[in-house]
Amino acid sequence: MSYTIQEIKELRKRNSLTQNQLAKRAGVSQSLIAKIESGRIDPTYSKVQKIFEALSSLENKNEVNITEVMNKKIIPSLLKEDVHSVIKKMQKHGISQMPVLDGDKPVGLVTDTNLLKKIAEVDDPSKLSSIHIKDVMEDCPPIVTKNASLKVVQSLLLHYPVVLVTEAGELIGLITKADILGKVYK
Structure with a gap:
């Protein structure tokens, strides 16, 4: 993130630092x-x-980790499931x-x-039981690793209804707009 010199005082105060504390973190004098x-x-x-690097490291530490926001209880649909059973599961x-x-x-998303x-x-x-979910689903939503920044996820959610979170290729969670609003901006 880029800052201007005029923002130093505001950023320092936002991070609850005294001039002396910021100076020590940045390796400069108070x-x-x-x-x-x-x-x-x-x-x-x-x-x-040096000052901006110290402030930037504080900003990153204050950012919420997406694993704190994501919903770990994933209720998936399987490619071979029929529409009727998926509707029942969603209900x-x-x-x-x-x-x-x-x-x-x-491989996709069903909404x-x-x-x-x-x-x-x-x-x-009654024909819904003979239609497979693969014929109804849309493309797979974006997938990010658990180390992705919250800002990246927020940007993706402006264009997609959900973002999937993986660790070592395994699906470990998902994040919706409601998750962001409910947990980050409470």
């Missing part, structure tokens, strides 16, 4: 911090870079979307919208 914040000095690039668990797995590999469209196409609801 008087330099005071002069920069008051606008009485035009610091060298190397000094400003039972009170969810509106499910990752679709082929074995343990995510209540996909299912509603299919129901509207079918004249006899």
Whole structure:
């Protein structure tokens, strides 16, 4: 993240640091911090870079880890399942979307919208048992590792309804907009 010299005081205060504490973290003097914040000095690039690196490391430490936000209880649909059983599963668990797995590999996403469209196409609801979820699902949502930043996930959620989280190729969680809003901005 890039900062301007004028933001140093605001960033320091946002991180609850005194001038002395920031100076120690950055390896500069407290008087330099005071002069920069008051606008009485035009610091060298190397000094400003040290200060910004110290502030940036604090910003990253304060960021919520996505494993704290993600929903670890994954209720998936299997590629071979029929539409009727997936609808029942979604109703039972009170969810509106499910990752679709082929074995343990995510291959798609089924949402209540996909299912509603299919129901509207079918004249006899009993036929839903003969339609496989692979014929209703949409493309697989984005997959990130558990080390991805929350900002990356937030950006993805602007375009996708869910983001899947993996560790060593194994699906370990998922994150929706509601998860972000409910756990990060409570």
